[in-house]
Amino acid sequence: MLKKASCKICRRLGQKVFLKGEKCLSPKCPFIKRPYAPGPKKKRTTGHLSEYGKQLREKQKIKFYYGLRETQFKNYVKDILKKRSKMSDSTQTLLKKLERRLDNVIFRLGFARSRAQARQMVSHSYFLVDGKPVNIPSFLVKPNMVISFKESKKTKTLIKNLSSLLKNYQPPQWLRLDKEKMEGHILSEPDASEMQDSDISAVFEFYAK
Structure with missing residues (x-):
């Protein structure tokens, strides 16, 4: 699923999602050397993302961070969306499920x-x-x-x-x-404060459409 393109994924998302273990923590990490999106310079942009673009980016961050296929991740989110009204914190519920x-x-x-x-x-x-x-x-x-x-x-x-x-x-x-x-x-349930820093509400909005 994530082989040669794994370093490009981090560069495209503008954030490390730690797909290559120790290499991601070393000075040789391509994201440190080239912290910008891959491709020709003239095609790179730092322009304003649409709301949909922001939601898509946050979804991709979490999905790649945990190494999940689209169907797997979508099922996790959809299941929580169905029960969201009965939950005190749907964001923590999703992150804890992924961590477990x-x-x-x-x-x-x-x-x-x-x-x-x-x-x-x-x-x-x-x-x-x-x-x-x-x-x-x-x-x-x-x-x-x-x-x-x-x-x-x-x-x-x-x-x-x-x-x-x-x-x-x-x-x-x-x-x-x-x-x-x-x-x-x-020892206990996962602590959400130790998890990936992402806008989970944007992920729910992406799949709620």
Whole structure:
């Protein structure tokens, strides 16, 4: 889904959506070198976006940030729009649902360098949730759940790479990482303040039409 064009996506959106793991945090990140939209100079514009353009851009930011296909993301938003009148905060509901996806949690725990890699690892049955195998990236975790590696997947190479990757890593406050056991514990619901900075109301307006 997001291969060669991933760096161009960030440049087009005018904001990093962290599609390439560690590269996005390094000085070699193309967005740092060229923080403008790709394409010929004469075609670039910093002009005023229409309301629809703003809504589309915000939708794209969140969708690419979590690595979702259009249909997947649309279903999440549409489902919340149907129940919106019964919710105290639909924005937090959407963000928390996206954060609770198993592929995102694997990434947040530091077990993968990107959400794309995390999704692939989940699909290839690398993980157990409360001791049971789960290979569905969209599986939603809940507080008190424990995520661990399948013993058959804990190769020496994997453990060595993870030990180096996790040495100075701290996950978000709603997660606890046991670096010795290579386990993740879900402590609470996600904290919306730690999530992607986007105008979620514009996303709802985009799909409400």
